[in-house]
Amino acid sequence: MARAGSVAPRQRASAAPESGQRPGRRLLPRSRILLVLALVAALGAAGFGAWALYGSQWLRIEKVSVAWESGSRRELTADQVLSEAAVPLGAPMASLDKDAIEDRLLAALPRLKSVRVVRAWPHGVGLKVTEREPSAQVPAPGGFAEVDEEGVRFAEIAEPLPSVPLLEPDMADAPSVRRFDEERTLREAVAVAAALPEPLAERTSVIRIASYDAITLELSDDRTVRWGSPEDSSAKAGALTILMKAAPDARHFDVSVPSAPAASGG
Structure with a gap:
């Protein structure tokens, strides 16, 4: 009990957090800077990658080769296949439309049973062909x-x-x-x-x-x-x-x- 005439000491007011809640954390200024730098670096890397694939001269189509699958008959010539394939030399490797080339060859050369177009990075394209066999x-x-x-x-x-x-x-x-x-x-x-x-x-x-x-x-x-x-x-x-x-x-x-x-x- 407090003595008569004495003043009770003031209690410090404290705001206790409500049950289930935690005080939010704020990013420190240094953390914010690091995050911004990381985002800038990521955007820069993505931009450089896109430029390397599509805008630079590093990854361009320079050579196209023709190969017959193992055991395949050979009546067509490589020049015939290359002419109908019309692979765009100088175009970016990344933009090569393989399906369009395959469709073009099968439509133009009925002797072909199948065609596979493969990228041979950094500058080559391979045409793998199989000719039909007469039964x-x-x-x-x-x-x-x-x-x-x-x-x-x-x-x-x-x-x-x-x-x-x-x-x-x-x-x-x-x-x-x-x-x-x-x-x-x-x-x-x-x-x-x-x-x-x-x-x-x-x-x-x-x-x-x-x-x-x-x-x-x-x-x-x-x-x-x-x-x-x-x-x-x-x-x-x-x-x-x-x-x-x-x-x-x-x-x-x-x-x-x-x-x-x-x-x-x-």
Whole structure:
């Protein structure tokens, strides 16, 4: 108790922080300066990078090369590919439109199956190309058209290719034309040619197509193979390979039912 007549000492007023709140921190002047300097440095680096990529002469396209993917056929020349690619020499590497170059080449050169455009920093561009392989050839107004395994006609030639089967359709009176038009049947016949092992494909002179269900192979040594429809072509090719080894003197083979192949003649 305070004594009578005495004055109670003043209590210091203190503002206690409310529950759950902490006093805010203020950046010191030095911290603010460092932050501003860091932002300026970052903006400067970004600006310099953009200038180096697009405005300077350091990273410009100076050389374009063409390379065929491993094992790819080579009928086109590097000059043909370079001419149609039209890669802009002297342009910034960063602005190279790879998709546009690929589309341009595939549209201008049907022989090309695929194209890859790659940057070879700091100054080079590489064009990696793959050409289509002919699985068959068909008569065309200018001679013969090469057809790949996908049924794409990609080139016309004056003389037939050796060791590539020639498709000869004769379907005018075939009843199956109502269900399978000639174009579809030709595509299926190309699949037959693509299914043949290379040694057998090289010995196949003609693939004669009377209807969808009546395809016949004529071999270079005057032997014939009744193939039937294009269905189960892989199994038929395997059966024919075994049958020809088992009956080397036979003149006629029938693999229309691959599980029961037959040979005759000879």
